[in-house]
Amino acid sequence: MERVEGQSEGAESSGARYVFGPVFSRRLGQSLGIDPIPAKSCNWNCVYCQLGRTVPLRSERSEYFPSAEIVGEAEALLSKQAAGTIDWVTFVGSGETLLHSGLGWMLRRMKEITDLPLAVITNGSFLSDPEIRRELFPADAVLPSLDAGTPDLFKRINRPHPGISFHQHVAGLEAFSREYRGRLLLEVMLIQGLNDTEEALSDLAAIVDRINPDGIHLSRPDRPPVEPWVAPTDDEGFMRAASALGSVAQVLHPAESILFLDNPESAFEILLGVLIRHPLSETQLQRALAHWPEADASAFLDSLERSARIKKTERHGERFWVSMEAEFPSP
Numbered sequence: 001m002e003r004v005e006g007q008s009e010g011a012e013s014s015g016a017r018y019v020f021g022p023v024f025s026r027r028l029g030q031s032l033g034i035d036p037i038p039a040k041s042c043n044w045n046c047v048y049c050q051l052g053r054t055v056p057l058r059s060e061r062s063e064y065f066p067s068a069e070i071v072g073e074a075e076a077l078l079s080k081q082a083a084g085t086i087d088w089v090t091f092v093g094s095g096e097t098l099l100h101s102g103l104g105w106m107l108r109r110m111k112e113i114t115d116l117p118l119a120v121i122t123n124g125s126f127l128s129d130p131e132i133r134r135e136l137f138p139a140d141a142v143l144p145s146l147d148a149g150t151p152d153l154f155k156r157i158n159r160p161h162p163g164i165s166f167h168q169h170v171a172g173l174e175a176f177s178r179e180y181r182g183r184l185l186l187e188v189m190l191i192q193g194l195n196d197t198e199e200a201l202s203d204l205a206a207i208v209d210r211i212n213p214d215g216i217h218l219s220r221p222d223r224p225p226v227e228p229w230v231a232p233t234d235d236e237g238f239m240r241a242a243s244a245l246g247s248v249a250q251v252l253h254p255a256e257s258i259l260f261l262d263n264p265e266s267a268f269e270i271l272l273g274v275l276i277r278h279p280l281s282e283t284q285l286q287r288a289l290a291h292w293p294e295a296d297a298s299a300f301l302d303s304l305e306r307s308a309r310i311k312k313t314e315r316h317g318e319r320f321w322v323s324m325e326a327e328f329p330s331p
């Protein structure tokens, strides 16, 4: 699953625990994020994941944090946002969002609280359960993942929990597409030599035909993939995918990440809140500090180097800051 693109100083600066942003999302515009699960909780272990390896894989749904507390925080933050600054409210977990068993209740409550459209970003693996599909009905858009058109490639890319099969995943997406009245927008993460070949894309197109989504977002792992050997597709790979998957497919080119760090007192906590969910390259961080006095910026960077809560990892020749808890194997 692709996360969000940029980060403005909003929710984190107010000490929010579950709500972040508004952030810019290539898919949804300005989005207020709600993260209802602990990092990193997932039933997949995708080779391209930007949150590090999933250790251990979790497949049990649970009320990881109290649903009422999460919605209460979102309500409080929404009441402080100026009109017109948010396009969507998006449930997007530090892992698989639907692992939170209160998601259906939270969606219904959020519908009572706000007129803003609601989106859920998910890997889609729980959609084989009819009850869980119904939980998602109040959402205006659901954005599940589909990276492979065969069981073998599904296992190689998404490395799911042993209890999840490719056929179950596809059947869940098909059933959801038939029942759901909102917008179903698939996401395909394209990896060079794995799922961007003619053969892999033709297999994927056959599955997409059965699902019949409203749209397909084609992305590539521009932020650090957990496995060092993962290479993002190139422009030709994007073109092959767009032509194989038809007119509903849309290429999402990398967007400029924006991080505003204005206050040296709160900058570290804000940065940490961002890094748990979205690694940042050194260049992005330097840009965020560009307007600081040189001595302050240099002292801040020194404090990051000494911190026991964040670390650096290298991918595609670029260094990224990530949370210390994220498991990124050395290149």
Ligand code: SF4
Residues within 6 Å of the ligand: 001, 002, 042, 043, 044, 045, 046, 048, 049, 050, 051, 054, 094, 095, 096, 123
């Ligand atoms: S489903 Fe999303 S959070 Fe889970 S491993 Fe894959 S990319 Fe990471």
